[in-house]
Structure formats: structure tokens, C-alpha cells
Amino acid sequence: MSEPVKLTDASAYESFLDKYDTFLIDCDGVIWHGNNVLPNLREALSVLRKKGKKLLFVSNNSATSRKGYLKKFKKLNIEIHDGEVFGSAYASAYYIKNVLKFPKEKKVYVVGDVGIIEELESEGIRYAGANEDSNFDTSNWDYANIKQDPEVGAVLCGFDIHVNYLKYAKAFTYLNSNPECLFFLTNDDPTFPANGTVYPGGGAIAAPLITALGRNPDGIFGKPNKPMLDCIIQHLNLNPERTCMIGDRLDTDILFGTNGGLGTLFVLTGVNKEQDILAKDARIIPDYYMASLGDFSIL
Ligand SMILES: O=C(O)[C@H](O)[C@H](O)COP(=O)(O)O
Ligand SMILES: [Mg+2]
Numbered sequence: 001m002s003e004p005v006k007l008t009d010a011s012a013y014e015s016f017l018d019k020y021d022t023f024l025i026d027c028d029g030v031i032w033h034g035n036n037v038l039p040n041l042r043e044a045l046s047v048l049r050k051k052g053k054k055l056l057f058v059s060n061n062s063a064t065s066r067k068g069y070l071k072k073f074k075k076l077n078i079e080i081h082d083g084e085v086f087g088s089a090y091a092s093a094y095y096i097k098n099v100l101k102f103p104k105e106k107k108v109y110v111v112g113d114v115g116i117i118e119e120l121e122s123e124g125i126r127y128a129g130a131n132e133d134s135n136f137d138t139s140n141w142d143y144a145n146i147k148q149d150p151e152v153g154a155v156l157c158g159f160d161i162h163v164n165y166l167k168y169a170k171a172f173t174y175l176n177s178n179p180e181c182l183f184f185l186t187n188d189d190p191t192f193p194a195n196g197t198v199y200p201g202g203g204a205i206a207a208p209l210i211t212a213l214g215r216n217p218d219g220i221f222g223k224p225n226k227p228m229l230d231c232i233i234q235h236l237n238l239n240p241e242r243t244c245m246i247g248d249r250l251d252t253d254i255l256f257g258t259n260g261g262l263g264t265l266f267v268l269t270g271v272n273k274e275q276d277i278l279a280k281d282a283r284i285i286p287d288y289y290m291a292s293l294g295d296f297s298i299l
Contacts, residue, residue, distance in 0.1 A: 029248030029270020040294030062158030088222030187222030
């Protein structure tokens with residue numbers, strides 16, 4: 001396995017950038033932590049744009065749709081253009097509609113946030129759950145109240161800050177009572193970086209369902225899995241040899257890039273750390289790594 005190359009100065013940055021035309025850039029832990037943009041990030045992104053690089057922002061965070069991300073980028077004063085954002089909610093909706101050819105009359109039961117709902121709507125996929133089950137009165141809880149919608153043919157689980165027992169019980173019932181019901185995750189990141197540390201991520205939201213069902217999902221759409229790259233390639237003509245994935249997580253971003261035959265740049269501003277790639281038993285090794293994407297701002 002080749003050694004990762006650490007980029008530490010302007011000449012190394014320039015020769016690295018000359019190798020690629022397109023950069024797939026992760027969001028949480030690379031551009032921002034929550035709503036805090038990392039230092040010099042805006043300046044670094046404008047250096048890449050001035051060099052004529054194509055930028056695509058590729059996030060596993062399913063809480064936000066492409067529309068929501070465009071709003072977030074603008075609110076944080078980061079230059080963004082239509083078509084430059086791909087989230088796991090969109091990759092999921094795109095795959096369910098266009099690859100799985102999910103039946104029009106069927107519904108997807110959602111354990112997740114507004115990002116998933118907006119993207120299912122954008123692909124014309126019917127759904128149940130999500131916010132309609134976010135609040136419920138536990139004082140007169142009765143399992144008999146868990147009514148099943150016969151039109152539900154799949155369960156899609158993603159990051160859900162309003163997750164609760166009712167959603168788990170409904171999702172479990174659909175999957176446990178009907179072997180035909182499909183089980184999908186937008187992504188399975190165990191954690192995500194915020195506030196200088198990490199918090200339970202989309203994968204942690206799905207874990208109770210997987211434990212209760214004793215069954216793994218039928219599909220996971222976000223990085224490092226192929227559906228996310230297929231979704232991007234369907235929309236853009238990428239040359240994998242001239243495309244580089246930039247991320248903070250080895251088991252999602254860097255593995256996604258390696259699996260897709262892309263170049264990979266690992267940054268030390270998110271979940272994984274330098275010792276995670278230098279350790280003797282390290283199994284996911286990026287081509288390049290650097291302290292922060294913001295360091296390109298010196299060019
Ligand atoms: O918890 C999640 O869903 C993900 O860990 C998180 O949001 C990752 O987002 P990304 O780093 O892919 O932008
Ligand atoms: Mg990240």
C-alpha cells in the first residue's frame with residue numbers, strides 16, 4: 001500500500017492542484033462544523049474557482065436537501081451555484097426512483113428529516129412518517145395505535161434529530177411484518193463532527209432498527225457506496241483520473257474516492273486524525289493529506 005503524501009507548502013499545493021480538474025468536496029468536517037465555516041475556507045474555495053476547477057459538494061448529511069444546502073452556503077456567504085451540491089438524501093431519492101424503479105403507487109416510510117422529504121418530493125416519490133410522527137402523546141401509549149399504511153413498500157432511515165420510539169416502532173413493524181418491504185439507509189456514518197468533537201450520526205440513528213430487526217439494510221446510498229457516485233456521474237461528465245475526493249472521514253470520503261478510482265485528499269479538520277493513516281494497521285490510505293482545505297488560501 002502506497003504512503004500518503006503530506007502537502008505542507010505552496011509548491012506542493014500547486015503541483016497537487018495541477019493534477020485534477022474536478023474536486024468532490026465533503027462538507028461536515030471539511031468546510032464547516034455545523035454552522036461554523038472553518039478558517040480561510042471561503043478564500044481557499046475561491047482559489048480553486050479562480051484556477052478553473054469544477055467544484056462539487058458531496059455530503060452524507062441527509063438532514064438537508066440540495067435546495068437546503070444552497071440556502072446554507074448562501075447564508076454562510078460561501079460561493080455556490082445550482083447543481084454543485086449532492087447530498088445523501090438526493091442520492092437516495094434518485095436511486096429509489098431511477099434505479100430501483102420504485103412503484104409509483106407505493107410509499108416510503110421515512111425516519112429522517114426535512115432533507116429526505118424534500119428530495120423524495122423532488123423525485124415524485126410518495127412517503128409517510130418523518131415529521132408527522134415527530135410528536136406523539138406517550139401518556140395514553142397503546143401498541144394497538146400503531147397503524148400500518150398498506151401502501152408502504154420501503155423504509156428509508158437517515159439522520160433524524162426528532163427520532164423517537166413511535167418512528168422506530170412503525171419502521172420496525174413495516175419491515176418485520178412484510179418480507180417484501182425494503183430497508184434503506186441514506187448513509188451509515190456512526191458520528192459527525194460538530195462543536196470541536198463528534199456526535200451520533202446518521203448510522204447511529206439506524207442502529208436500533210438494525211438491532212431490533214436482526215437484519216442489515218438492503219441498501220445504503222451515501223459515501224462510500226456506489227449509488228452516490230452513480231448519481232453524480234449521471235448528472236456530470238466526470239473523468240475519474242482528473243477528479244479528486246476531499247474529505248475528513250477515511251471510511252466514507254476516502255474509501256468513496258478510492259472505490260470510484262478517484263484521487264483522494266484527506267484533511268485533518270474533521271473526524272479522523274493523522275495517526276489513523278500512519279498507524280501500522282491503517283487500512284484506508286489517502287493519496288494525499290493536509291492540515292486543512294483552508295491552507296490553499298495562501299495561493
Ligand atoms: O451523521 C451523518 O449523517 C454524517 O456523519 C454527517 O452528516 C456527514 O456529513 P459529511 O461529512 O458527509 O458532509
Ligand atoms: Mg465529513
